[in-house]
Amino acid sequence: MSFLVLVLVLWVEKFSALRQRLQRDGFFLGELARLERRGNVQPWWQLAVLVLAPVALLVLLLHVLEPVAYGLLALPVHLLVLIYSLGRGDAKAALGPLRDAWHRGDEQAALHVAERDLGMQADDAPSLLVKVQGYLLWHAYQSFFAVIFWYFLLGPGAALAYRLLVLCSEYSGQPALKARAEQLRHIMDWLPVRVLTLSFALVGNFVAVMRIMLHELLYWRISAALLVTRVGRAADDIPEQEDSQLGLARLDSLWELLLRSAVLWYAAFALWTVLL
Numbered sequence: 001m002s003f004l005v006l007v008l009v010l011w012v013e014k015f016s017a018l019r020q021r022l023q024r025d026g027f028f029l030g031e032l033a034r035l036e037r038r039g040n041v042q043p044w045w046q047l048a049v050l051v052l053a054p055v056a057l058l059v060l061l062l063h064v065l066e067p068v069a070y071g072l073l074a075l076p077v078h079l080l081v082l083i084y085s086l087g088r089g090d091a092k093a094a095l096g097p098l099r100d101a102w103h104r105g106d107e108q109a110a111l112h113v114a115e116r117d118l119g120m121q122a123d124d125a126p127s128l129l130v131k132v133q134g135y136l137l138w139h140a141y142q143s144f145f146a147v148i149f150w151y152f153l154l155g156p157g158a159a160l161a162y163r164l165l166v167l168c169s170e171y172s173g174q175p176a177l178k179a180r181a182e183q184l185r186h187i188m189d190w191l192p193v194r195v196l197t198l199s200f201a202l203v204g205n206f207v208a209v210m211r212i213m214l215h216e217l218l219y220w221r222i223s224a225a226l227l228v229t230r231v232g233r234a235a236d237d238i239p240e241q242e243d244s245q246l247g248l249a250r251l252d253s254l255w256e257l258l259l260r261s262a263v264l265w266y267a268a269f270a271l272w273t274v275l276l
Contacts, residue, residue, distance in 0.1 A: 001071055001074070001075060001078065002078075002151065002152050002155070002269075002273070003152075003269050003270060003273040004075070005075065005078045005079050005082055005151075006082075006148055006151070006152065006266065006269060007266075008079055009079065009082055009083060009086075009148075012079070012083060013086075018083060019083050019086065022080060022083050022084050023083075023084055023086070023088060025088075025167060028050070028164070028167060029167070029171055031049075031050060032050060032167070032168065032171060032172060033173075035049060035050065036172065036173055036174045036177065043174070043176040043177040043179075043180040044180060046174075046177050047165075047168065047177070047180055047181060047184070050164060050168060051161055051164045051165060051168065051184075052161075054160065054164065055157045055158075055160055055161045055164075058077075058081060058156060058157050058160060059155075059157045061077065062074050062077060062078075062155075062156070062157075065077060077156070078155075078156050081156040081159065081160055082147070082148075082151055082156060082159055084160070084163065085147045085151070085156070085159040085160050085162065085163040086143055086144060086147055086163075087139065087142055087143020087144065087147070087163075087166075088143070089139075089143075091135070091136050091139040091140060091143070092136075092255065094117060094118065095118075095132065095135075095136065095251065097113050097117060098110055098113045098114055098117065098118070098132065099248060099251070101113050102125075102248050103248070107124075107125040110125065110128065111125070111128060114128055114131075114132065118132075118135060120132070120135065129248070130233075132251070133229070133232075133233060133238065133250060133251065133254060134225065134228075134229035134232075134233075136251060136254055136255065136258075137228050137229050137232040137233075137254060137258070138224075138225045138228055138229060140255075140258045141192075141193060141196055141224065141228045142166065142189075142224075144262070145192060145196050145261070145262075145265070146162055146188070146189060146192045146193070147159050147162060147163065148265070149191075149192035149195065149265075150162050150188065150192065152269055158188075161188070162185070162188050165181050165184050165185045165188065166185060168181035169181040169182045169185050186223070186224070189224035190220070190224070193224040193227055193228055194213075194217060194227075196228060196261060197209065197212075197213060197227060197228060197231040197232075198213065199261040199264050199265065200231050200232060200234075200235035200257065200261060201213070201235065202264060203235070203257060203260035203261055203264055204234075204235025204236055204237075204257055204260075205234060205235050205236070205237050208234040208235065208237065209231055209234055209235050211234070212230055212231055212234055213231065216230075216231075232254060232257065232258075233254075235257055236250060236253050236254055236257050238250055238254075
């Protein structure tokens, strides 16, 4: 059923607006703010309420539904949870105004647009370009690849836990809670980001990726965002310094790299499903 749900998610993404209607975080963020107002609550207890409790309720619900009607009642629950667990926003659409400014040759406007729309600051156009490429790679990873990895491996509960940890780490105003959420997120990022970077080696520049991964594969402290950016740029043969217009075109080639990696993952998921 997991592979069927993954295929249905692609169909919903392409032909439906269900994702936009379903991904409403108001209730969760309200509970996060309420717990933070109670300053005497321990961060681990807050995470237990915000993350562990919803995941436990979901697992219990699926345990009840899966034996009924050969699991057909559990299928929509899987689908809805996975759609909710995907990332927020559209990275390619968010980069539209920035690309327009760059195509006009107005690099100063591009710097302002990046700060306004993406919260991204840079001293000059080349450094901004590197950050934008990293933004695209990181957004694709945490929005899609990490979620479907944990869903296929451990089910919808793991996918939901990942998204709730992301929301806690991004929206928490309490430093202790934010730090604990980021620690747990780093743990959940460690394996899928390395699987994705190895996928880059298979669909991109294998030698360049392996040169980086020989040093970083087992390194615990490197962040997932930094790793996926470095390896993604290497897989696409992007030099450290590049003309702005050529670097902008690299966004399309990076997107194609991500699409090839997604196809590779789905092929692996399908093969695993058939063999088992």
